[in-house]
Amino acid sequence: MADSLQAGERMIIEPIPNPHLTPEHLAFRDVMRRFVQTEIEPYANEWDEAGEFPRELYKKASAVGLLQLGFPEEYGGVELDQFYGNIASAEMARAGVGGVGASLMSHTIGLPPVAIAGSPELKAKLIPPTLAGEKIFALAITEPSGGSDVANLRTTARRDGDHYVLNGEKTFITSGMRADYITVAVRTGEGGRGGVSLIVVDTATPGFSRTPLRKMGWWASDTATLYFDNCRVPAENLLGEEHHGFRIIMRNFNSERLFMAAGCIGQARTCLEETVNYARERHTFGKPLIQHQVIRHKLADMTMRINASQAYLDHLSWRVMNGESPVADICLLKNQATQTMEFCAREAVQTFGGAGFMRGCKVERIYREVRVNAIGGGAEEIMRDLAARQLGY
Amino acid sequence: MKILVPVKRVVDYNVKIRVKQDGSGVELANVKMSMNPFDEIAVEEAIRLKEKGVATEIVVVSIGPQQASETIRTALAMGADRGVLVKTDVNVEPLGVAKLLKKVIETENPGLVILGKQAIDDDSNQTGQMLAALLGWAQGTFASKVEVSGETLAVTREIDGGLQTIELKLPAIVTTDLRLNEPRYASLPNIMKAKKKPLDETSPETLGVDVAPRLKVLSTVEPPKRSAGVKVASVEELVSKLKNEAGVL
Numbered sequence: 097m098a099d100s101l102q103a104g105e106r107m108i109i110e111p112i113p114n115p116h117l118t119p120e121h122l123a124f125r126d127v128m129r130r131f132v133q134t135e136i137e138p139y140a141n142e143w144d145e146a147g148e149f150p151r152e153l154y155k156k157a158s159a160v161g162l163l164q165l166g167f168p169e170e171y172g173g174v175e176l177d178q179f180y181g182n183i184a185s186a187e188m189a190r191a192g193v194g195g196v197g198a199s200l201m202s203h204t205i206g207l208p209p210v211a212i213a214g215s216p217e218l219k220a221k222l223i224p225p226t227l228a229g230e231k232i233f234a235l236a237i238t239e240p241s242g243g244s245d246v247a248n249l250r251t252t253a254r255r256d257g258d259h260y261v262l263n264g265e266k267t268f269i270t271s272g273m274r275a276d277y278i279t280v281a282v283r284t285g286e287g288g289r290g291g292v293s294l295i296v297v298d299t300a301t302p303g304f305s306r307t308p309l310r311k312m313g314w315w316a317s318d319t320a321t322l323y324f325d326n327c328r329v330p331a332e333n334l335l336g337e338e339h340h341g342f343r344i345i346m347r348n349f350n351s352e353r354l355f356m357a358a359g360c361i362g363q364a365r366t367c368l369e370e371t372v373n374y375a376r377e378r379h380t381f382g383k384p385l386i387q388h389q390v391i392r393h394k395l396a397d398m399t400m401r402i403n404a405s406q407a408y409l410d411h412l413s414w415r416v417m418n419g420e421s422p423v424a425d426i427c428l429l430k431n432q433a434t435q436t437m438e439f440c441a442r443e444a445v446q447t448f449g450g451a452g453f454m455r456g457c458k459v460e461r462i463y464r465e466v467r468v469n470a471i472g473g474g475a476e477e478i479m480r481d482l483a484a485r486q487l488g489y
Numbered sequence: 490m491k492i493l494v495p496v497k498r499v500v501d502y503n504v505k506i507r508v509k510q511d512g513s514g515v516e517l518a519n520v521k522m523s524m525n526p527f528d529e530i531a532v533e534e535a536i537r538l539k540e541k542g543v544a545t546e547i548v549v550v551s552i553g554p555q556q557a558s559e560t561i562r563t564a565l566a567m568g569a570d571r572g573v574l575v576k577t578d579v580n581v582e583p584l585g586v587a588k589l590l591k592k593v594i595e596t597e598n599p600g601l602v603i604l605g606k607q608a609i610d611d612d613s614n615q616t617g618q619m620l621a622a623l624l625g626w627a628q629g630t631f632a633s634k635v636e637v638s639g640e641t642l643a644v645t646r647e648i649d650g651g652l653q654t655i656e657l658k659l660p661a662i663v664t665t666d667l668r669l670n671e672p673r674y675a676s677l678p679n680i681m682k683a684k685k686k687p688l689d690e691t692s693p694e695t696l697g698v699d700v701a702p703r704l705k706v707l708s709t710v711e712p713p714k715r716s717a718g719v720k721v722a723s724v725e726e727l728v729s730k731l732k733n734e735a736g737v738l
Contacts, residue, residue, distance in 0.1 A: 105505050119559060123566060123680045126523070131674060161677025174678045
């Protein structure tokens with residue numbers, strides 16, 4: 097393939113073929129590619145360095161239908177299969193600026209609990225403006241005292257008349273600085289998972305405050321610590337029944353992990369594409385880098401892991417579309433994806449050498465996004481343990 | 490008013506064109522195809538006229554193989570209402586296209602036809618003009634602005650050295666230039682809606698048009714490769730090279 101490319105021509109690396117894709121999937125991929133190429137990629141460094149991206153991007157993402165993906169049609173969404181989500185994640189990953197996707201799509205973790213368990217009034221009030229890109233939605237579960245240990249969270253919500261009074265802290269919250277609404281996991285009952293509820297907090301409520309956090313990666317994303325100090329939230333903002341929040345949170349994790357896996361595999365592929373193209377241009381010891389066996393082996397290893405991960409992702413997405421909930425495999429897929437991304441980011445920066453160490457090139461940016469994926473949405477260690485338990489080991 | 494927009498399926502503008510080994514044409518196997526960019530502008534303009542309440546229906550026509558229906562679907566996803574595929578595996582030349590369009594127009598009776606000024610594959614820039622001649626309609630080519638008021642149409646044309654504004658009587662033919670508008674993205678909800686929009690199929694035989702090529706391709710060759718530049722040591726050397734080698738002084 098590389099031999100047939102002309103000088104200066106870039107090689108584009110597409111995912112391995114997925115036999116389930118329809119012309120509509122491919123049309124959406126074209127739209128997403130153009131959207132990312134014109135609306136995100138040219139500004140990747142600028143936004144990364146600025147630590148945020150313009151709020152206007154939410155509206156632009158709504159105009160192409162990206163924000164609506166997976167939400168009920170009666171509230172302005174488009175209910176489509178998992179492959180559309182995978183395509184969106186993979187195309188976003190081509191820009192190599194993880195923070196943009198993380199904040200732009202934070203409603204995909206914050207809003208589903210509303211769509212699943214909110215009252216009809218709450219859905220009608222919150223879902224349409226979020227899908228239109230007018231309101232920003234976030235999810236707050238992690239606390240300074242613990243992350244994945246959802247059953248032991250400490251933020252409390254005490255019923256007082258027709259309100260709940262919230263007290264406590266949440267941290268590492270994506271879109272935390274700009275969110276207009278946040279789905280917050282709170283303790284309404286006794287200790288353990290049986291006392292956890294979900295409630296939507298309007299960030300304009302007195303008693304709510306937030307501070308920004310600086311991070312290793314995801315620079316373009318606004319991440320925050322949130323404080324609730326006698327924050328009075330209307331009781332109708334409760335999602336589902338009191339003390340039934342844990343199940344909704346767990347339900348959320350499956351789709352979050354599939355999204356993350358698709359994004360990681362996409363970023364790994366972006367690393368490969370960047371590396372192939374760089375290695376064809378860069379000359380050392382009298383020949384292009386790509387003609388050195390040691391580099392070609394790196395490219396082959398990257399390809400092998402990316403294709404295996406993509407096949408796993410396509411297979412599990414297909415199972416989810418057929419009504420299964422393959423929790424153990426989704427956990428393992430997430431690890432497979434984050435480790436593939438880690439390997440490819442390493443080999444990409446290694447092949448770029450000094451140029452890859454310089455701030456602002458795509459592989460350098462992706463290298464900084466490795467850890468957050470291996471930690472967020474369920475750390476690799478938690479994923480292994482959960483998978484092993486689910487498999488009865 | 491009904492607007493008719495012809496769209497052509499061409500090699501995607503991002504693809505680097507390769508000449509076939511035997512020189513009979515360019516390589517099309519496994520090459521990404523898309524809507525001709527000038528036609529996207531034409532579709533966009535029609536949609537804007539519909540949004541303004543000037544147009545009531547947008548019909549998209551494509552002439553080509555079965556896969557050209559994908560190009561029609563793209564236009565439907567952008568916001569056109571209905572599609573017509575004139576199915577043929579022949580590489581139809583501009584005159585053949587104009588004759589086929591004339592037949593479609595006779596059944597559809599549009600008040601306005603908006604075409605791309607040219608397709609990026611053969612760069613002919615002929616179809617719109619030929620169609621206007623065959624129909625005896627007014628034409629406004631290379632449009633950078635289109636305004637409909639009642640039975641007339643003001644078209645601002647991009648011509649050498651400036652802009653020319655002309656007034657046309659409807660029905661008319663308009664061909665689009667690059668600066669007319671910036672085409673929208675087909676949104677995901679509209680991609681799904683496009684699936685259900687009607688797409689009729691016909692053929693040159695049914696329309697009674699002979700589309701056999703009138704031209705014969707003798708050879709297709711790559712453009713000459715640009716050779717590497719040289720560094721000159723002095724002004725004298727530069728002047729000497731410009732005089733004796735480049736022959737421009």
